[in-house]
Amino acid sequence: KAGVTQTPRYLIKTRGQQVTLSCSPISGHRSVSWYQQTPGQGLQFLFEYFSETQRNKGNFPGRFSGRQFSNSRSEMNVSTLELGDSALYLCASTIVGSIGEKLFFGSGTQLSVL
Amino acid sequence: ILNVEQSPQSLHVQEGDSTNFTCSFPSSNFYALHWYRWETAKSPEALFVMTLNGDEKKKGRISATLNTKEGYSYLYIKGSQPEDSATYLCAFSDNAGNMLTFGGGTRLMVKP
Numbered sequence: 263k264a265g266v267t268q269t270p271r272y273l274i275k276t277r278g279q280q281v282t283l284s285c286s287p288i289s290g291h292r293s294v295s296w297y298q299q300t301p302g303q304g305l306q307f308l309f310e311y312f313s314e315t316q317r318n319k320g321n322f323p324g325r326f327s328g329r330q331f332s333n334s335r336s337e338m339n340v341s342t343l344e345l346g347d348s349a350l351y352l353c354a355s356t357i358v359g360s361i362g363e364k365l366f367f368g369s370g371t372q373l374s375v376l
Numbered sequence: 377i378l379n380v381e382q383s384p385q386s387l388h389v390q391e392g393d394s395t396n397f398t399c400s401f402p403s404s405n406f407y408a409l410h411w412y413r414w415e416t417a418k419s420p421e422a423l424f425v426m427t428l429n430g431d432e433k434k435k436g437r438i439s440a441t442l443n444t445k446e447g448y449s450y451l452y453i454k455g456s457q458p459e460d461s462a463t464y465l466c467a468f469s470d471n472a473g474n475m476l477t478f479g480g481g482t483r484l485m486v487k488p
Binding site: 265266295297303304305306307310318320352354361362363364365366367368369370 | 481
């Protein structure tokens with residue numbers, strides 16, 4: 263069974279640009295959540311999607327958005343990039359997104375904003 | 377904003393030593409406590425999910441306990457091995473949805 267796949271693995275962008283990251287969950291998993299990891303900060307929750315609907319949202323500005331497609335694949339978009347957006351972005355999937363389920367993480371996308 | 381704290385931040389032990397670390401979280405509105413192991417250059421991997429006060433979970437040499445009334449969980453590693461070197465993350469939820477607040481992690485280094 264294939265794991266959670268994130269693309270691309272690395273991205274370099276400049277301030278003001280926008281970026282789209284992709285996450286394909288494990289087959290059969292319908293919930294996808296996104297996290298940001300920056301140096302000195304723990305993993306911070308961005309948002310969670312289930313059946314194409316955003317169910318939960320973390321404390322991030324509106325420049326961070328996402329969506330989920332009918333095949334459960336999810337994309338995350340960051341507009342008007344800032345230097346502070348440089349981070350490792352992880353997505354994780356679960357079957358139905360209940361809190362009792364273990365998260366299965368992808369390898370992440372390392373975003374560098376210059 | 378929920379406060380989830382892990383201690384110590386880092387730990388160096390010798391191979392064969394047993395060790396433990398702590399995750400502290402708010403003691404009200406508890407739903408679940410997760411533990412993950414994150415090895416360098418890999419993805420975080422789930423160890424345990426605990427939902428009931430007094431829960432004890434075990435996986436090989438690693439075990440965890442949970443006290444929701446006082447707001448802490450301990451992770452124990454018996455007879456540490458170099459392959460146990462990783463960052464151990466705990467994550468807490470105060471709601472039924474799939475929304476976790478992670479602690480800053482404990483970085484464990486096991487010397488052969």
